[in-house]
Amino acid sequence: MIFKLDMENYIMGRVITGIKGFDKLVDGGFPLGSIVLLSGQPGTGKTIFGLNYLFNGAKKFNERGVFITLEEDRNSLLEQAKQFGWDLAKLERDGLLQLITIRTFELKKGYMEQLFSKVEKFGAKRLVIDSLSSLSIKIPTAYMKLNEVNDFAIRRFIYEFTDKLKDINGITTLLTQQSSENLVDKSDLAEFMCDGVIKISFEPMGGKYSRSLIVKKMRRTRNEEDIHPLEISKDGIVIHDIK
Numbered sequence: 001m002i003f004k005l006d007m008e009n010y011i012m013g014r015v016i017t018g019i020k021g022f023d024k025l026v027d028g029g030f031p032l033g034s035i036v037l038l039s040g041q042p043g044t045g046k047t048i049f050g051l052n053y054l055f056n057g058a059k060k061f062n063e064r065g066v067f068i069t070l071e072e073d074r075n076s077l078l079e080q081a082k083q084f085g086w087d088l089a090k091l092e093r094d095g096l097l098q099l100i101t102i103r104t105f106e107l108k109k110g111y112m113e114q115l116f117s118k119v120e121k122f123g124a125k126r127l128v129i130d131s132l133s134s135l136s137i138k139i140p141t142a143y144m145k146l147n148e149v150n151d152f153a154i155r156r157f158i159y160e161f162t163d164k165l166k167d168i169n170g171i172t173t174l175l176t177q178q179s180s181e182n183l184v185d186k187s188d189l190a191e192f193m194c195d196g197v198i199k200i201s202f203e204p205m206g207g208k209y210s211r212s213l214i215v216k217k218m219r220r221t222r223n224e225e226d227i228h229p230l231e232i233s234k235d236g237i238v239i240h241d242i243k
């Protein structure tokens with residue numbers, strides 16, 4: 001059932017993530033067709049956030065989604081999702097989801113272009129790439145030009161990659177990124193190229209580690225600037241109001 005408010009958001013060109021407590025931080029959802037970078041250290045909940053975004057899209061809005069992973073195998077993702085009651089294998093059978101695992105040896109020249117055309121043909125409205133960090137570590141050798149310095153190749157790759165993503169019609173993308181490896185990620189460039197930047201932290205607070213989320217940037221949006229507690233609950237990600 002799509003609520004009236006949700007319909008209004010669609011009309012306004014918003015893609016509702018459906019992640020509890022999140023959409024109101026970004027004026028109703030991700031701007032339609034945008035690329036959003038989700039950055040955080042290991043174990044902060046980036047992969048779960050991405051799965052949650054696609055599961056909600058399929059389940060609540062009947063929208064197709066593609067999850068591209070360079071980090072985990074299929075079973076590990078299916079098992080992780082199951083813990084929150086998300087049956088991804090069923091969504092795949094129903095034609096609402098595709099899980100794609102990329103192996104390093106597949107990253108030959110032209111592979112990304114083929115992948116994007118596959119995503120487009122599937123009619124995906126939501127795309128998650130987990131992660132840009134792994135992609136930029138693994139891909140440049142295949143895409144590198146003769147005599148190009150590695151550092152420059154990664155920058156050029158991120159630039160061309162995000163640019164090509166913008167050409168896929170009507171798709172709203174979440175790109176995850178390891179924030180602890182800024183040197184490899186060229187995170188300043190990625191943050192500049194993406195329409196939105198969300199950061200998740202996992203830091204000591206009052207004697208224990210707590211997760212929190214901030215929306216650092218969201219083009220075309222009046223975004224909130226507060227730091228919000230993030231919980232990984234039994235139903236998935238929950239963003240809490242500040243007390």
Ligand SMILES: Nc1ncnc2c1ncn2[C@@H]1O[C@H](COP(=O)(O)OP(=O)(O)OP(=O)(O)O)[C@@H](O)[C@H]1O
Nearest residue numbers: 040041042043044045046047048049083232233234
């Ligand atoms: N069922 C669950 N309930 C509560 N917390 C969970 C559950 N399953 C996993 N977690 C927490 O989520 C973390 C993993 O989340 P996730 O895989 O999304 O992190 P990540 O940011 O993608 O990490 P990485 O950068 O290593 O890929 C675990 O370390 C654990 O703390």
Ligand SMILES: [Mg+2]
Nearest residue numbers: 046047071130
């Ligand atoms: Mg992950």
